[in-house]
Amino acid sequence: MAGNLDHRAWARLHRLTPLAGSLNPADYRQQLLQVHQWHLSGAKDAVMPPSIARDFVAGLPEPARARLLVLPGFDHHCCWAWDWTELWLKVSAP
Numbered sequence: 001m002a003g004n005l006d007h008r009a010w011a012r013l014h015r016l017t018p019l020a021g022s023l024n025p026a027d028y029r030q031q032l033l034q035v036h037q038w039h040l041s042g043a044k045d046a047v048m049p050p051s052i053a054r055d056f057v058a059g060l061p062e063p064a065r066a067r068l069l070v071l072p073g074f075d076h077h078c079c080w081a082w083d084w085t086e087l088w089l090k091v092s093a094p
Helices: 007-014 050-058 084-092
Strands: 037-042 066-071
Touching: 007 050, 037 050, 037 084, 050 066, 066 084
Parallel strands: 037 066
Antiparallel strands: none
16 A cells, blocks of 8 residues: 555656665566556555556556556545455455
8 A cells, every 4th residue: 555666756756866776666567467466546645646556557567467446535644544444355355
């Protein structure tokens, strides 16, 4: 949730100095291809906006096993802990 899937894109978005020495998940898309992934983003999250996760998932080669769920009303802080049980049930259902 609100994980940084592409720290270079995130740094550009916020006009920050790029991170040095950090692994960037966007560079490992091919290796992550067979990993079942759920990415949850808050529609109102200005810190880690859904566009970062959306671009990450869209950049995965086929047949990617990643899904993105953008949650209306959620931001970087609000609602994750309160709704965690419901969210877990949603993403863990077959």
